[in-house]
Amino acid sequence: MKKTILILFASLYLIPQNSNAQNEGAAVIAGVLAIGAGIGAVEQIKEQAELTATQWILSNHPELSSFSLQTLDFNGKKLKDMSAVSVMTFKIQEFTPSDKPELDGKKQVLFGFTSAGWISKYGINFEKVNWHLVDNAEWLNMMVSYVKVSSSEKNTSEIKSTLKEGRVVNKGVKVKNKLVIPFFKLTGDMYFVTDYSSNMKLVYNERSLGIFLKDTQDLVQISRSGIIDIHHFFFMKDNLFKKI
Known part of the structure; x- marks a missing residue:
């Protein structure tokens, strides 16, 4: 928002003071203000989503008495793209209460799966968000199933070992810079499906992890960068959270 204000003042300063220039200047200012409004709207949506995620945790997981909750993947979205968001993710970590506590x-990671119409001209309808909380063990199981359906590797223990050391990229699972488990090459309209649980199916399509929610019949997609961020959060040595 600070950048927007600076651009506005710069525009006012640089525009010559004549009739045509003033009209052009008005258009520039209107555009800048529209950008600012868009940025503000996105930030408001993010704040509301994070607050709602926190309220869901407080209502459904009373065992979590001291924790931090931060947005993991809700960044880089333009206002016009927000209605197309199919999943929000939030990183959660518990800590021991103390002065200046360490995380x-x-x-755990909280998924907020959205359904069509969750954002409209009337605002945000969080009743159209399906919440799902996973820990590192559940995430690893999901990734094992995903790798099995995405590649020719079927050995569970081998996949788990590789996943703990590496990361999922577009072409498969890499350990350091070596592609250890290559994924099948597919065209954009091909899908491999595995029935993961009573709640969801996992769908492999090139460049994304698809999750089909059985209750709502929605197919949502997590980008490859989103998978990497979640995996990194669970299995990295350093902590993504800052000190409280």
């Missing part, structure tokens, strides 16, 4: 407890 040293259990890590």
Whole structure:
């Protein structure tokens, strides 16, 4: 928003003071203000989503008495793209209450799967968001199933070992810079499906992890960068959270 204000003042200063220039200047200012409004709207949506995620945790997981909740993947979205967001993710970590506590407890990721119409001209309808909380063990199981359906590797223990050391990229699972488990090459309209649980199916399509929610019949997609961020959060040595 600060950048927007600076651009506005720069525009006012640089525009010559004549009739045509003033009309052009008005158009520039209107455009700048529209950008500012868009940025503000997106930030408001993010804040509301994070607050709602926190309220969901407080209502459904009373065992979490000291925790930090931050947005993991809700960045880089323009206002016109927000209605197309199919999943929001939030990183959660517990800590021991103390003065200036360290985030040293259990890590979890909260998924907010959105349905069509969750954002409209009337605002945000969080009743169209389906919440799902996973820990590192559940995430690893999901990734094992995903790798099995995405590649020719079927050995569970081998996949788990590779996933703990590496990361999922577009072409498969890499450990350091070596592609250890290559994924099948597919065209954009091909899908491999595995029935993961009573709640969801996992769908492999080139460049994304698809999750089909059985209750709502929605197919949502997590980008490859989103998978990397979640995996990194669970299995990296350093902590993505800053000190409280």
